[in-house]
Amino acid sequence: MKDSELLELLDVDGSGTSEQCKWCALSYVWGGDVPLKTTKATQLAHKERIPLDTLPQTMKDAVYVCRGLGIRYLWIDALCIIQDDQEDLREEVNHMPEVYQYATLTICAASSTSIYDGFLYRRGYWTHGCHAMNVRIAIDCSESIVLLSCSTSWYDVVHEYTTRAASLASDKLRALSAVARVYHLETGKEYLAGLWKEDIPTALCWGNGPKVRRGSGPFLTSQRPREYRAPSWSWASIDTPVRYWHEDRGALLKMRKLQVLSASITPTYPDGEFDSIASAFLVLHGSVRAVPLTTPIELQEFRTEDPTYRFSCIWVAGVRARVYPDAFEDQHETLDTLRFLLLTEYNHSHHPNIRFKGRYMTYRGLVLKSVQAQSDTFSRIGHFETEIDEPDSRLPDYLKAWTHAKFFDSFEDRTITLI
Known part of the structure; x- marks a missing residue:
């Protein structure tokens, strides 16, 4: 096929297409602004002709x-959705x-980090969350093909998506909205x-992600958006x-009792609860x-020299x-009191650091800060982890008064x- 060949944008309204119509859908990483996309200004021109040689390599x-x-x-979001038309965006996202x-198949260019990379070259295997919406067939032009079935964990999809580069930060929920809608229909x-x-x-x-390796750059570069995107x-x-830390291996996990009394999502537009949130x-x-602190502190002042991960150390009741x-901004929170919300406990019964033949336990939960003084409203700023040796019940009473009790x-x- 010559690069001088022409493509055209087809307006499908259901009246002139057959039920037997076959198409492919392209799943890819934008990796920044896409140089060729359909807008109000280019819509008519794209319906007439799109020179193949103007397409970025992944589209080509x-x-x-x-x-x-x-x-x-071929369905490509950048070309098939009018990118500067919010009404068209909402309508098409609902149909994703x-x-x-x-689609007859979904082409997942999951090894590419941008629209310029392309994918027609030999490489290793890959997976991508969009396969969750097309379990019948997936295509790769190398020797390895990997399918992601509908039973794949939602947590895996989130991890895969957030680990890869996203086109626009504001599109986080929108990018997974199609998967979420299907998951909602399947599970209720x-x-x-x-x-x-x-x-x-x-x-x-x-x-906030896997542990950072030595020499790989800043420990914590995650950011909170300037404009509200999600709670x-x-x-x-x-x-x-x-x-997700609940997927850690090598320990017996127990979820602490936590009741959801109510939940509320306010979308920015009707039926937009899957992709655009105003408040929640x-x-x-x-x-x-x-967790009272002796003096107001910045969390970053409590960093350790641990080469694998940046965290703050706080002593709470001797533990x-x-x-x-x-996020980076949360390191600079000047606080005099934190709140711990307990979520999980792990029993490392065979951990080498165990003492007195008891149980070695790890407790994890959320770190919260007050939104308003003297209120019960909080926002999350991180998570905590603490490890405690629980003594054997046969020990004398004075040894049972362990710091974990305090x-x-x-x-x-x-x-x-x-919130």
């Missing part, structure tokens, strides 16, 4: 694949589940700004790779304790708790609102 490779397979139609679900679960209500507290157990308890509220809150009932800020003495069942 997708055209080659379609031609090779004898499939006439069907676009991927009923209630969607809450990137989380599923029925999965709480598990859904709250996220942190603080949602992974979509920060720009960083996300990992959770009302929870769980184990909370205040060292590590605090992991969610640590938990101040936890109380409490109803709070997270």
Whole structure:
């Protein structure tokens, strides 16, 4: 196929197309602004002609694949959605589940970090969250093909998506809205700004990415957006790779009791709860304790020399708790009191550091700050982790008075609102 060949944008309204129409859908990473896209100004011109040689390499490779397979139609979001028309964006986003679900196949250019990279070259295997909407077939032009079935964990999809470069930070929820809509239809679960209500507290157990290796640059570069995008308890509220600590291996995990009393999502437009949030809150009932600090501090002042991860160390009732800020801005919070919301406990019964033949326990939860003085409204600024040796019950009473008891003495069942 010559680069001088022409393409055209087809306006499909359902009246002139056959039910047997076949198309491919392209899933790819924008990696910044796309040089060729449909706007109000280019819409008519694109319906007339789109020179193939003007397409970025990833789009061009997708055209080659379609031609090779004898499939006439190709859906590309940058070209098939009018990018500066909010009404068209909302309308087309609502149809994205069907676009991927009923496509003959989805071409996932998941090894590319931008629209310029292309994908028609030999490489290793890949996976991508968009496969969740098309489980019948996936295509790669190397020797390896990987399918992602509908049973794939939502947490894996979030991790994959946030680990990869996103086109625009503001598109975080919108980018996964099609997957979320399909997941909602399949499971009946209630969607809450990137989380599923029925999965709480598990859904709250996220942190700001994998541990940073020595020599790999800044420890913490995640940012909070200037404009509101999602509530603080949602992974979509920060720009960083996300990992879930409840999936850690090698320990017996127990989720602490946490009740969701109510939840509210206010979309920025009608039916926009999957992709555009104006405000949101959770009302929870769980184990909370205040962590008074002797003097107002900045969290970053408590960094350790650990080469793998930056965190803050705070001593609470004789127990060292590590605090992991969610974003760069959270490191500079000047606070005199934190709140810990307990979420999980791990039993490392065979951990080598165990003492007195007891149980080695790890406790994790959210770090909160008050939004208003003397109120029960908080926002999330990070998560904490603390490790405690629980002594054997056969020990003398004076040894049973372990520091872990003091640590938990101040936890109380409490109803709070997270925003």
